[in-house]
Amino acid sequence: MAVKRENKYAEMVLSCSEDHQYRAEKVLDDHALVRVVSGELKVIQANKTFIFNAGDTLLFPRNQLSTLVKTAKDGRAYKSIVIRLASAQLREYYTKNQYDQLQAHTVGIVPLDKNVLLESFFSSVVPYFDLDKQLPQKILTLKINEAVEILRNINKDVDNILSDFTEPGRINLADFMEKNYIFNIPLVKFSALTGRSLTTFKRDFEKAFHLSPQRWLTQKRLELAHYYISENHLKPINVYYEVGFENLSHFSRAFKKQFGYAPTSINQG
Template sequence: MAERQVNRYAENVLTCSENQQYRGEMVLDDSALVRIISGELKMVHGDRHYTFGAGDTFLFPRNQLSTMMKNGKDGKPYKAVIMRLTTAYLRDYYTKNEVLLEPAHSPEMLCFDKTPLLDSFFASIFPYFELDNQLPEKLVQIKMEEAIEILRSINPHIDRVLSDFSEAGKINLADFMEKNYMFNIPLEKFSHLTGRSLTTFKRDFKKAFQTSPQRWLTRKRLELAHYQLSEQQRKPVDVYYETGFENLSHFSRAFKSHFGYTPTALLQGK
């Protein structure tokens, strides 16, 4: 069972624990600095795959789609500590500090090598989960500034992610969907991320693809799954979720309906 612990006295710091395997999509409103304590996290972000284990640290940028798979490892459950770097605070920070690089409007996830600076930072926020009174706002700001200064010192390109304050505007729908169709999120989320109302999204989608979003998404996901099964020799259990299906049985039924044979039959040479 998943457990997400947020101390109401220090809301910018939280832990996430999973005693069982978890899979899901994620889009964050704020950038997040994440340290894996135990277990394993696999993520699909754009066309890249990441695997994080105990001791790994990465920055997850705001307004970016990812698929995550959390698992226990070495007899320990998945557990991570997250520091939210709020957009409001980052705006304030960058009005007072020079931005070294232009923001990237499609920022990538950034991974960091092990360093005493990050180790000491996370060690300093663990006690926040024991608080029984409000963490002063000034200290919240100090810890966020400390995190930013550490990141800027160890990664000269970090400003491209942290100083990107762009909001979801109306973007090229066809390009966005071709890059993100494998993410199993509601149409409402797709419409928001392309800067449209749901009604406008469906109308623009029909103009771009001459079919409904549901039909197009199913076809694209099945074609991707077929490629991974036939060309990469992957197993159905390893493919269905990464290609946008909620469970294996639904994937198998849709696959057979579309291609005329099951995923297993494909691997066995039909």
């Protein structure tokens, strides 16, 4: 079970996972600065996988479609500190501060090297989670501005990420879906990430694939599952979540409906 402790403001979260492993798909609406306190964090994206351990820090840009796998390690449950860098505060910051504006480009997860400034920053925010009252807004603003200053000090390209407030533009829908169909997120998120309204997304989708989005997603995920089970000899229980299904029973029913036999019957005998 994943639990969260907040300091009365959503900008700072202490995230914990009590189970041995916790998985979830995420698309953040704002950038986030993440410090892994204990355990292991695996971030799976369409073209790359990152693994972070205790003491590691990363910048998680907004609008990044990812699967997060949080795992206990070395006898300790997964725990992390997440600092949300809200767009509204970043706009205010960059309005007041001079910076060399770079051309916006697509970015992924940004691993950050160990640095004394980061160590000092996270040590300073840990006590806030034990407050029995709200953290004053002025202090919260100061801490987030401090986080931005530190990021700018240790990464010369971070302004290119944090000062870019554009929303996803319209991209090739077919290419995007072929790369990202395993991510189990609502259609409205898929539509936003391709730069479309939900209505336009559905219309363009059916033009591209001649199927409804949900029907196509189910078929693609089942085909991938069949490959994993038949060719890689994986068990259904180890496959269903990897290909975008939420529970094993739904996966098994859909698999049998599409192929005419249960996934457990493959590789028997």
